[in-house]
Amino acid sequence: MPAAGSILYYTLGVAGKTHPTHFEVLSFWKVARVNNPQTSFLVRHEFLLRRLHSLSGLIPVGAYMVIHLMVNASVLESAGVFQDKVYLIHSLGKLLPVVEWTFIFIPILFHGLFGLVIIKGGLPNTSQYPYQANLRYSLQRASGVVAFFFIMWHVFHMHGWIHASWWIDGVAAAWGGAQFKPYNAASTAGMALQSGLVIVGYSIGVLACVFHLANGIWTMGITWGVWTSAAAQQRASRVCTVFGVALAVVGLSAIYGMWQVGHGEGLEKARQVEDAMYASKRASGVLEDQPHKRSHPPASHTENKH
Amino acid sequence: MTTSTHDGNPEAINVRVLRQDGPGQASYWQRHRIAYEHDMNVISVLQKIATQSRDADGQPVAPVAWDCNCLEEVCGACTMVVNGKTQQACTALVDRLLAENPAEIELRPMSKFPVLRDLMVDRARMFQALKRVKAWIPVDGYSDMGPGPRQSQSRQQLAYPLSECMTCGCCVEACPQYTKIELTRRNGETDEQFATREEEAYNRGFVGAAAISQAMLFNENPTGQMNADERVDALTAEGGIQVCGNAQNCVVVCPKEIPLTKSIARAGRAATVRSIKRWLDT
Amino acid sequence: MANERVLVVGGGLAGLAAAMRLAELGIQVDLMSLTPVKRSHSVCAQGGINSVNDQTRPLGDSEWLHFDDTVYGGDFLQHQPPVKEMAYWAPRIIDLMDRLGVTFNRTPEGFRDQRRFGGTLYKRTAFAGATTGQQLLYALDEQVRRWEVEGRVKKYEFWDFLGPVLDDNGVCRGAVGQDLVSMEIRSFQADAVVVATGGAGLIYGRSTMSMVCTGSAASRCFQAGVRYGNGEFMQVHPTAIPGADKLRLMSESARGEGGRVWVPRKPQDPRDPRDIPEGERYYFLEERYPTYGNLVPRDIATREIFNVCVYEGLSVDADRQCVYLDLTHIPADELDRKLGGILSIYEKFQGVNPRTVPMKIFPAIHYSMGGLWADYERTADGGLVAGSPRNQQTNVPGLYAIGECDYQYHGANRLGANSLLSCIFSGLIVAPGIETWIKSLPRSAADQPASLFDTERTRQQQRHDELLNRSGGGENPYLIHQQLGQTMTNAATVVRHNKDLEAAYGTIADLEARAQTCSLSDTGNWTNQNVVFTKALLDMFPLAKTILQGALARDECRGAHFKPDFVLGGIEAEDPAEQRREAEAWCDRFEAKNTKWLKSTVATLKSDGEPELTYEEVDTSLIPPRPRLYGLVGAEMIEEVWQQRVAQKEQSPGNGQPDSTVAAS
CATH class of the missing domain: 1.20.58.100 (Fumarate reductase/succinate dehydrogenase flavoprotein-like, C-terminal domain)
Structure with missing residues (x-):
């Protein structure tokens, strides 16, 4: 498993236990070459792929994450506000999966998987050279690995990965996945975020994502040649830090907000609002009945009153 | 273990050297003990080790092999890993090293290059990288064709620090993205065949900060600029600038304080512009 | 000839210049060096490279004056045609280096900036920060790398030159070398061998020279029968930083940019140098040499520093000899711009900031003026015949010597910033000569019998094995x-x-x-x-x-060779008539000294390993020798007497020497 290996590896690197002198890391490229002496696709297009990787981290993945965290944080205002935004997203209807795959899932998979390839080509040495940028180099990779597996889990946990009912009902639900129901957005998300372990996992995951994005923007500026001098890089670093801290606040607020609407009185209220909104949308005819997008069992008593 | 004289300086210094008898052989640590003197550097330590040719236990040993030349930090020969940090042995002053760690001085060869023997490594890959990025001015010839182009003071001040690069290898030694390439000779392979295979392998590895910076130096020169695209193309080929992971150790460890990360970012910008242009214009 | 090959030994400025030019001429070059050529000792040259230039010309400077300064500074001990040729090539060489991308400092308008160096009154020295040698070497290294990619040059780095291979007629046909990694000894067939292996400072233990400067290659040629010229002329650089492993150069440019040399008037004054008031400082160079001040030629600066410390007891420190070299009156940003490289060296090795604290320096062995004897072919007007195979050729046909390891350009004393010039110049001019030489060869080295190379290879292998097989103790x-x-x-x-x-x-x-x-x-x-x-x-x-x-x-004083027992002395008399008489006597002694000693020492090594000295007349036909009077007591009177004698000689028939230009004194 590259995942466990990489995390362990980075932990060791940061903790100062690796001695690069004593082993040689074969980069992925060399492995690829051995398999295909005619230079593989990856090798021939190394530059393009690396730049696409860099770009995909910002657009769409990073941009999506910023919107995602801000939308989720809107639950702090009220469950209704958040639900409104979810309806807006779902108004894409049948296009939604296409949009999701094109602009979210595929870019994330590309960015994450190619990121693992990049990680394999490096040899962190923070114990020998504990300089700030070098620590960030290692953290960028460690946070990338954490973020990638967090996102995989998060998508499973909330959405169950794929929307086939045999999978959702038969497998995902049984493994604790697919807990989010878009027409009961806040309440289902909130309920999914009640266990301490899950909250800690989400907090670490979100912070890893935020650090990865903020630091990624900084390195991207160097990679693409936006800020070149040491002074400019210093200034950019400050801007990225402010951005990262702000985004971390937004992300953690979202988790807190969801937790709050996921239990007790908050949950009750949220459900009422969600069901009322659903009912009104149904009544006005803008929404077809999509029970799989609602929590099970649906809060049927509200519906029955009408 | 360390005894001091009345003025607080030790009588002797313990030195631990990571030795290796030849390429592909196992490395081993060896301890040496040499008399302390004022104003010593690691070069004079190694000179003393060679002169006494005995390890700390008094056993006769072959002198430690190492590379050095100018002893003024302008030739780039004597790079090694001293107390865990890559640096020039000539500017590694013993008093300063002992202040860091009074117990001993630890010397290791650079880890990113094939060890020839002991502290001596083969940095041919760095010179190969200069070929890859065409680090020269392609003049028409050497006959009298008048002066070079006039250049502003600011341009000279930008170029001069880059031109001080002595290919010492500190930048790539400290670079987490620069991994060692060491080939072993195959059975029946001639010198030429091995050299060719080695060159090919070097050409695929990461070029490293030094060569990237040199490419920028020549792209900044009014004549060199004429071939700027070729250099940028070389920098975007396999093992090019894209491999950089922005750990920025290079700029910290560079003994000449060359703004390597600036060169890297400038190369990145040139590559961005070049890629877009190539996409739109050709 | 299809497979003509030249072996260049040494990859410093001279060797690289030769390799680059030979490659341009279409000749295949094998380049052998103890160290990767980019790490050659030329990188240590700091200050700059001399030539007349557009800034000095309007002030009356000319190639001829550069030539004159060089021979005057060298105390007339060099053959003048090669020096003249060099001075006339100098502006073109700097133009070439400029085109090759050397990062010369610039004026606000974008022209090359110039600084003043010792032994001249003109700002004749182009420079690239304080690492001019490094910059020049890199430019040539880059060009040679370009030729390497083209396949015209093949490098043998980490190889030791063990000796030339001479055929039965004493013609050089190649060399034997040893791989310093694998220890393999092999022979190289070559139609010409160019030795460009620099100076021999390590003979003095510690010097400003690099660790490869053992002189072994020159010595191996010497042992093979090449003559060695002017060996006793070793330049001592006045300003070096004393160190345990090496004496590190502190460039003359430190004085060129206004650095002042002084000692406290009170011996070993314990005060911080910055607290010593002006009046209690002894600026001994400025006081004794008002015209040149701190920029007197190197031999004089060296001797004065040595005198002040050793004979006058004014060394700054009691336990070691040193004087102050003070830059602290110059703004730090200006220092960084012009001398950053050398100042950071001082700071790194001494742990003291020379921008705020005066440096401590002392003279150190720095440059071999002498070296392998080399020939030249003279034109009627006193230049060199372009493309002559005799240019830079030693007495062994086919074996050439260039750069610091030849004896030709600097006479008894080298002027600062002339070494980079002589190295590049000799490297560039040797190439067309070799081309002519190769064309004149009836048979190429490749056609020589293999036994010729085997014999020498075997001899070297035996020497090597014998050393390895010695018992311990x-x-x-x-x-x-x-x-x-x-x-x-x-x-x-x-x-x-x-x-x-x-x-x-x-x-x-x-x-x-x-x-x-x-x-x-x-x-x-x-x-x-x-x-x-x-x-x-x-x-x-x-x-x-x-x-x-x-x-x-050599029982005289000349340039760097100084024997107190043979000093001509100054004029002591107060009375003008007596002064005049002493000046006449002085000039007599001077002429007698020149008659006897204005000759190159040429050594050959006898079979018993002892050198045998002969003396060679020096071609001084272009600029007649004149007294070097920097700072001498009574210099004006001697000058006057001397001028009268020169005028008399010019009037006498049959003496058609060209005008000499008298340097200001």
């Missing part, structure tokens, strides 16, 4: 080297006395005998630096003896 080569260095430094550096030189010669003969019994601490056959060093050490003795013998024989 013999002399330690490193300790012998230390003693050699001390002996040479004590006897033959700044001040030379015959009795010291004689004693030193005896010591060195003993050391040589002991060195023959050196045993190795490394008897392996892989990257064995011990055996390589021992061989180099053994080869230092012929040159050390040549230096001592030449110095012993």
Whole structure:
């Protein structure tokens, strides 16, 4: 498993236990070459792929994450506000999966998987050279690995990965996945975020994502040649830090907000609002009945009153 | 273990050297003990080790092999890993090293290059990288064709620090993205065949900060600029600038304080512009 | 000839210039160097490179004046045609280096900036920060790399030159070299061999020279029958930073940019130098040489610093000899711009900031003016015949010497910033000459019998094996080297006395005998630096003896060679008539001295390993010798008398020498 290996590896690197002198890391490229002496696709297009990787981290993945965290944080205002935004997203209807795959899932998979390839080509040495940028180099990779597996889990946990009912009902639900129901957005998300372990996992995951994005923007500026001098890089670093801290606040607020609407009185209220909104949308005819997008069992008593 | 004289300086210094008898052989640590003197550097330590040719236990040993030349930090020969940090042995002053760690001085060869023997490594890959990025001015010839182009003071001040690069290898030694390439000779392979295979392998590895910076130096020169695209193309080929992971150790460890990360970012910008242009214009 | 090949030994400025130019001429070059060529000793040159230029021309400067300064500074001991040719090439060489991308400092308008160096009154020195040698070397290194990619140059780096291969007619047909990693010894067939292996500073133990500057390659040529010229002329640089492993150069440009040399008037004044008021500082160069001030030629600066410390007891420190070199009156940003490189060296090695605290410096062996004897072919007007195969050729046909390891350009004393010039110049001009030489060869080296190369290869292999197979318990080569260095430094550096030189010669003969019994601490056959060093050490003795013998024989003062017992002295009389008489006598002595000693020392090595000296007339036909009067008491009167004698000679018939230009004094 590259995942466990990489995390362990980075932990060791940061903790100062690796001695690069004593082993040689074969980069992925060399492995690829051995398999295909005619230079593989990856090798021939190394530059393009690396730049696409860099770009995909910002657009769409990073941009999506910023919107995602801000939308989720809107639950702090009220469950209704958040639900409104979810309806807006779902108004894409049948296009939604296409949009999701094109602009979210595929870019994330590309960015994450190619990121693992990049990680394999490096040899962190923070114990020998504990300089700030070098620590960030290692953290960028460690946070990338954490973020990638967090996102995989998060998508499973909330959405169950794929929307086939045999999978959702038969497998995902049984493994604790697919807990989010878009027409009961806040309440289902909130309920999914009640266990301490899950909250800690989400907090670490979100912070890893935020650090990865903020630091990624900084390195991207160097990679693409936006800020070149040491002074400019210093200034950019400050801007990225402010951005990262702000985004971390937004992300953690979202988790807190969801937790709050996921239990007790908050949950009750949220459900009422969600069901009322659903009912009104149904009544006005803008929404077809999509029970799989609602929590099970649906809060049927509200519906029955009408 | 360390005894001091009345003025607080030790009588002797313990030195631990990571030795290796030849390429592909196992490395081993060896301890040496040499008399302390004022104003010593690691070069004079190694000179003393060679002169006494005995390890700390008094056993006769072959002198430690190492590379050095100018002893003024302008030739780039004597790079090694001293107390865990890559640096020039000539500017590694013993008093300063002992202040860091009074117990001993630890010397290791650079880890990113094939060890020839002991502290001596083969940095041919760095010179190969200069070929890859065409680090020269392609003049028409050497006959009298008048002066070079006039250049502003600011341009000279930008170029001069880059031109001080002595290919010492500190930048790539400290670079987490620069991994060692060491080939072993195959059975029946001639010198030429091995050299060719080695060159090919070097050409695929990461070029490293030094060569990237040199490419920028020549792209900044009014004549060199004429071939700027070729250099940028070389920098975007396999093992090019894209491999950089922005750990920025290079700029910290560079003994000449060359703004390597600036060169890297400038190369990145040139590559961005070049890629877009190539996409739109050709 | 299809497969013409030239072996260039040494990859410093001269070797690279030659390789680059040969490659351009379509000749295949093998380039052999002890170290990757980019790490050659030329990188240590700091200050700059001289030529007349557009800034100095309007002030009356010319190529001729550069030529004049060079021979005057060299005390007329160099043949003048090559020097003249060099001075006339200088502007073009700097233009070429400029085109090759050297980052010369610029004026606000974008022209090359110039600074002033010792021994001249003009700002004739182009510079790239304080690492001009490094920058020039890199430019040539880059060009050679370009030719390497083209397949015209093949480098043999980490190779040691063991000796030339001469055929039965004494013509050089190649060389034998040793791979310093694998220890393989092999021969190289070559239609010409160019030796560009620099100076021999390591004979003095510690000097400003790099660790490869053992002189072993030159010595091996000397042992193979090449003559060695002017060995006793070793330049001592006035300003070096004393160190345990090396004496590090502090460039003359530090004084060129306004650095002032002084000592406290009170011996070993314990105060911080910054607290010593102006009135209590002794700016001895400025006081004694008002015209040139701190920029007197190197030999004079050296001697004055030596005198102040050794004879006048004014050394700054009590336990070691040194004087202050002070830059603290110059703004720090200006220093960083113009001298950043050397100042950071001082700071790194001494841990003291020279921008705020005066540096402590002392003279150190710096440059071999002497070297392998080299020929030239003269044109009628006193230049060199372009493309003559005799240019830079040693007495062994097909074996050429260029750069610091030839004896041609600097006479008894080299002017600052002339070495980079002479190295590049000799490298560039040797190439067309070699092209002519190769064309004149009836048979190429490749057609020579294999046995010719085998014999020499075997001989070298045997020498190598014999050293490795020695039993232990013999002399330690490193300790012998230390003693050699001390002996040479004590006897033959700044001040030379015959009795010291004689004693030193005896010591060195003993050391040589002991060195023959050196045993190795490394008897392996892989990257064995011990055996390589021992061989180099053994080869230092012929040159050390040549230096001592030449110095012993030369009973005069000339340039860097200074014997107090043979000083011409100044004028002591107060009375004008008496002064005049003393000046006449002085000029008589001067002429007698020139009649006897204005000759190159040319050494050959006898079969018993002892050098034999002969003397060669110097071609001074372009600029007649005149007294070097920097700072001498009564210089004006001597000058006057001398001018009258010159005028008389010019009037006398049959004396058609061209006008000499008299430098301001």
